[in-house]
Amino acid sequence: MEIREYGRILRAGWWIVAVVAVLGIVGGWAYSFFSTPQYQACARLFVTTEGGSSVGEAYQNNLFSQERVTSYAGLATSTQVAQRAVDQLQLPLSANDLRAKITATPIESTVLLDLCGTDSDPDVARALTNAVAGQLTQLVQELETSQRGGSPAAGATIVDQADVPTSPLGAGLVTLLGLGAVAGLALGVVIALARGLVDRSIRDRPKAEEISGNAVLGGLPIDAERPKTPVASFSKMGEPLRTLRTNIRFLGGGSPPRVLTVTSAEPGEGRTSTAIDLAAVLAEAGHKVLLVDGDIRTAALAERLDITQEHGLSTVLSGEHRLGDAVQPDVIDGVDVLPAGPVPPNPSELLGSDRAQILLEAVRGDYRYVVVDTPPLLSVSDGAILTALADGSLVLARVGSTTRDQLRKAIKTLGGVGGKVLGVVTTFEPHRRRRTKPGSTGPVAKPKIEVEGRESSAATVGRG
Template sequence: MELRDYIRILRKRWVLIALLTLIGLGAAAGYSILQTPKFTSSAKVFVSTSGGETVGELAQGNTFTQQRVKTYASLATTPIVLLPVIADLGIDRSSESLARNVTASAPLNETLIEITVVDDDPALAAELATEISESLTNVVETIEKTNSEGASPVRLTLVQHASVPQSPTSPNVPLNLALGTLVGLALGIGLAVLLETLDTRIRNERDVELVSDRPIIGGIAYDAKAGERPLIVHVDPRSPRAESFRTLRTNLQFLDVGHPSRAFVVTSSIESEGKSTTAANLAIALGDAGARVLLVDADLRRPKVDQYMGIEGGAGLTDLLIGRAELQDVVQKWGRGQLYVLPAGRIPPNPSELLGSAAMVRLLEEFSGAFDVVLFDAPPLLPVTDAAILSRVVAGAIVVVAAGRTHKNQLKGAVGALENVGATISGFVLTMMPTKGPDAYGYGRYGYGYGYGYGVEEGEKAEKADKAERAAKKAKKDAKTSAS
């Protein structure tokens, strides 16, 4: 991953990261509250040796003292030192239990022993530190008695009495809170990166580029009302989604400029990625620009173009393929521009064979001669082979990819299906792109957003006029059918 990927993850998963950080902070606060406060008190004992008048003897005595200090410090937690303290203070503890709260340290090259006691009671901690220091001096003096007079050459002196601590040393609330926050933050970032690594869905242009080197020719902004108004180009021409289709129209004009055919198959990897609405809106945008466009519903399994465009779908492509009708009999003009729609017609039992037949090739030649651009709305690539078969005989395939829905392995499978039959992938169109967040729709690359194009009222008027024209045309056909 690159730095920008981590930044995108932080922006995308900031709620999760913030939540785990707060949980870590809360856990640290709860731990600190539940812990019993501990108080620490220390006393210091000075170790010296007697005897020696010359400098050499004094130096030898000092070296001897430094060597014995470590041993004396170890004695501080032994029963011989602690049991008298327990007896004198009358506390209900064993020497082993008390030893766990006592530490004795002797700094290097020094003759001082610091005895530290940790306890729940600050007064008892100070009293224990002082009593243990005095007990240690008595024990060492007894052990080190070596001469005939019963005097010890080693002398321990209590030079610093333990004082009663005013504040607890543990729990260290600021430190605990800081550590809890850091641990929560680290867990949040780690979990966010893990979830992003395990998420194989296509999210943005870079994910598509990792699958194929073919260009991304358009990005369609997500619209929550897309199901209610699929033909957005006329309904709301100033919306980002409508502008996306006009940008896609512009980019399409530069695809395969040297190819004699301007026929394209619009397909996708799986269902519900927006291929039919993309084909329909792109056809409308091309028609608005003055091109003579034919939109063909080549999904002979689940045709939808007739529903979206509001036309009669009883006869169409299948009738042309089996020779039961002529083009002028089944093609229907849509709107006030130069857009014509060819519905799928009756659903045949052998869609793949029909789309791959010689009759389909002849029809394509006829379409290319009569129209500037031909768009085929084909089935998805992974469930069936219809789109792959049809893509071999057209200028190229436009693969629609739904952001946040299509998985990378699904897109790889779709690309492989087209490459296996020798079809050309003209480009990819990202649909359902979010308008907010780290994977937000790129206005600078695919569109210009609000403020351009026709007004909303003009678009609604155009849509109403188109609907009225389609209704009149359908009524005329129904009357003709009834008369016959």
């Protein structure tokens, strides 16, 4: 994976990084607020042995004292010393509880021993440390004195008594907040990257082109007004739709495709909206256009355009009605519509019949462009059947929803029936900032567009 792909994943998941970073800061504050502060008081002891009369004896005594420091550190945390300290202070805790609060650390290559006691009360921490230090020196004296009497061979002397600590152990609030933020940022980046790597959906046009093996003819941004409005507002969607129209007109060199199917892998990827808007933008250029609802199982086109469908594609293919009786003229300015008609019991058989091929050939002679809205390819075979009869198909890929496997299977399905893929159109693309002319922002119910020097309403919907 290229570095720019990681950058794209992080840009898409910036909110995850931000949220986790904030949670890290909150966690640092919560730890500081709810945790009980601990105070540590330390004393220092000096270990000595009987002096020698020569330099060699003094050196040996020093080595002996360094070895004794380690032993005394073990004695400092022993049960006997702890019990003596508990008895001295008359505290309501056991010897083992006190041992857990005491640490003894020999200073390397010296005869010094640091003794520290920890407690939530700074005064108690000081008292514990000094009591243990005093009991340790007393026990050392007892152990180092021969049973026959005399001076002890070694001893421990308190050099520094423990003082009352003024600040608790650990990091302060500012440090904890900083650590929480850093930890949250790091974790957020990991989560965002993991989410992006696991996410198999199409995220941009280059990926759609790479996965499909076909050119991306255009991209349609998210339109919050669809499907509430029958036709997209050209003040907002005009530019991408006209780009798509231009790219379609340049396909095939001197003989561009005239009968187009609009399909996708799964439902909810914008087929019906794209078919309507494509038909409208082709009519805007002055072409005579027929919009066909090839999804005779759901008939969403008639509902979107608010037209009747007692007559439609299904009744024409079954021989009940003539084509002229089923086509509703000028439903959209410059666009005739052939609705799906009543749902038949055998949709696939009707669409695969000779009548369907004859029908498409007939309308090819009457219209410059025929746009067919089809069902999703991975749900039923209808879309593939219609594409095999048409000049080619526009395969839609919804950004952030259509997966790579779904797009591959859709392309493979069309190839399996000999259908031609004209190109891919990405839908529901995130908005990018762009300048708009004054008065062209916001939803427009009936925007005016120019058709070869005259104005016409591209969203004027006829009532059937």
